[in-house]
Amino acid sequence: xxxxxxxxxxxxxxxxxxxxxxxxxxxxxxxxxxxxxxxxxxxxxxxxxxxxxxxxxxxxxxxxxxxxxxxxxxxxxxxxxxxxxxxxxxxxxxxxxxxxxxxxxxxxxxxxxxxxxxxxxxxxxxxxxxxxxxxxxxxxxxxxxxxxxxxxxxxxxxxxxxxxxxxxxxxxxxxxxxxxxxxxxxxxxxxxxxxxxxxxxxxxxxxxxxxxxxxxxxxxxxxxxxxxxxxxxxxxxxxxxxxxxxxxxxxxxxxxxxxxxxxxxxxxxxxxxxxxxxxxxxxxxxxxxxxxxxxxxxxxxxxxxxxxxxxxxxxxxxxxxxxxxxxxxxxxxxxxxxxxxxxxxxxxxxxxxxxxxxxxx
DNA sequence: GAGTCGTGGGA
DNA sequence: TTCCCAAGACT
Numbered sequence: 262x263x264x265x266x267x268x269x270x271x272x273x274x275x276x277x278x279x280x281x282x283x284x285x286x287x288x289x290x291x292x293x294x295x296x297x298x299x300x301x302x303x304x305x306x307x308x309x310x311x312x313x314x315x316x317x318x319x320x321x322x323x324x325x326x327x328x329x330x331x332x333x334x335x336x337x338x339x340x341x342x343x344x345x346x347x348x349x350x351x352x353x354x355x356x357x358x359x360x361x362x363x364x365x366x367x368x369x370x371x372x373x374x375x376x377x378x379x380x381x382x383x384x385x386x387x388x389x390x391x392x393x394x395x396x397x398x399x400x401x402x403x404x405x406x407x408x409x410x411x412x413x414x415x416x417x418x419x420x421x422x423x424x425x426x427x428x429x430x431x432x433x434x435x436x437x438x439x440x441x442x443x444x445x446x447x448x449x450x451x452x453x454x455x456x457x458x459x460x461x462x463x464x465x466x467x468x469x470x471x472x473x474x475x476x477x478x479x480x481x482x483x484x485x486x487x488x489x490x491x492x493x494x495x496x497x498x499x500x501x502x503x504x505x506x507x508x509x510x511x512x513x514x515x516x517x518x519x520x521x522x523x524x525x526x527x528x529x530x531x532x533x534x535x536x537x538x539x540x541x542x543x544x545x546x547x548x549x550x551x552x553x554x555x556x557x558x559x560x561x562x563x564x565x566x567x568x569x570x571x572x573x574x575x576x577x578x579x580x581x582x583x584x585x586x587x588x589x590x591x592x593x594x595x596x597x598x599x600x601x602x603x604x605x606x607x608x609x610x611x612x613x614x615x616x617x618x619x620x621x622x
Numbered sequence: 623g624a625g626t627c628g629t630g631g632g633a
Numbered sequence: 634t635t636c637c638c639a640a641g642a643c644t
Contacts (some may be wrong), residue, residue: 305640312630313640346628349643383642403640448640457638458633488636518627566627607629 264433272470273436273443279466280446285310285453288317290445295369295394296327302389303350303381307404310452316345328367331358339521339604346607348520353381371395384428389444398440400431405451411483412455415472419484492568497539498527499577500616501552507594508616509579510603511548514590518565523603525574525612526589536573548592550582559615563608574612 264272287310289301300320304313323341324330330338335355342351357379361369370376371394376387388401407420410430416423436443454461460479468474501509510523528543530536537554544552555576563570584592595603597620600613 302640307627307639307641308629309631309639344629346630347641349627350641353642381642385641389640401640404638405640444640452640485637520627564629566629567625 264430268470269434272434272467273439275466275470276446276450277436277439277442280442280449283453283464284446284449288314290393293394295371295390297321298394299369299382299390300354302386302393303354304345306350306386307347308345312345316342326367327358327361327369330355331362335521336604340602343522343604344607344610348522350381352515352521353379356380357382369394371397373397373399392441392444394441396439396441398435398437400428400435400440401444401448402428402431403448403451405448405455406431408457408483409447409451409455409467412460412474412479413467413471415476415478416483419486421486491564494568494570495530495536496527496570496572497530497536497543498525498572498574498612499540499544499552499554500525500558500574500612501544501550501577501579503579503594505594507596508600509548509584510593510595510600511586511589512591512593519606521590521604522606522609523593524606524609527572527574536575540575540577544577547588548582549585549587551580552577553580558619559612561608561611570608572608572612574615 287301289297301313301317304316304320320341324333324338333355335352338351338355339348342348345351360379361367365375370379371391373387373391376382376390377384382390385401385403388399389403391397391399392401402424407427410416410427411420414430416427420427434443434447450465450467454465462468462474462479465474471479499509503509509526511526512523513519513521515521526544526547527540528547530539531542534542540554541552544550555578558574558576559572560574561572563572586592597617605613
């Protein structure tokens with residue numbers, strides 16, 4: 262799509278006018294503090310504003326400065342992130358905070374190359390931070406912008422197939438006089454008007470500009486890639502009790518899925534195996550102990566990005582052996598009073614709730 | 623460069 | 634119920 266200089270100016274002007282009237286008031290827009298903006302940008306990766314706000318508020322009161330974050334332990338950081346998902350973001354935030362303190366004297370860098378080197382910050386996030394905190398003319402291409410631009414240009418391929426063109430378009434459109442405001446405005450447009458399923462085209466400042474709207478194609482855009490069916494795993498999970506009434510939990514390896522979080526041990530059901538057999542085998546393989554599988558506690562469905570699981574959770578009794586951290590980082594016997602100090606993934610939070618409910622009923 | 627990496631909400 | 638997808642980055 263070719264855009265004349267006059268049209269580009271018109272697009273900028275109409276978007277900024279719309280934003281002045283309809284833009285959202287958000288906590289991290291109150292200041293130009295780079296630390297707060299950085300935290301918000303990371304939390305907002307693949308995560309909706311409504312979900313982020315309470316986490317953001319708690320985070321800033323718990324870790325008000327980059328020094329506070331750098332000085333905290335990872336477990337504390339993961340606990341503050343618990344429930345937000347994509348936990349590598351929290352691990353990277355912690356790593357990056359240490360770098361900012363050690364290499365930049367606690368002052369968040371304002372050089373593009375330096376910021377891009379920080380773990381967890383890619384091309385879109387660096388644009389979001391530097392344009393918002395320092396008003397630098399650096400474009401972004403998040404999900405909102407991709408959708409807005411796909412409709413503006415009636416893009417005939419899925420956005421992942423046209424990233425180069427979309428970045429170029431985002432660069433061209435960015436208002437060099439108001440880059441921070443422009444980036445916020447185009448994201449707000451995507452988040453509140455140019456919605457994925459039911460865009461409110463009547464309210465769009467760009468409705469007279471887009472070939473998609475003009476030919477009524479906006480509801481079919483952007484094009485999507487073919488989707489793959491999600492694998493489904495059946496998992497046996499053990500809530501293992503010892504004589505003093507403690508429960509065995511393990512810490513997952515630092516990298517990969519749910520890295521650094523705690524969980525109840527268990528594993529995938531194999532062919533021609535009962536859940537009880539699965540649990541005894543997994544516990545033997547992972548922890549080198551023997552358990553007696555007791556009563557059924559709860560069965561849970563949970564969906565991750567690339568697969569879904571059914572968790573069959575059973576009370577178990579520790580009957581022999583000293584637990585060894587064979588497939589995990591660490592193991593610990595804890596009481597129900599202590600357990601909420603540990604960061605757990607969502608599915609395991611539900612198991613904890615079920616244990617407490619069963620105990621108090 | 624295709625896979626990996628969470629969770630919640632909306633339709 | 635099921636599917637989509639959200640302020641993407643990393644390997």
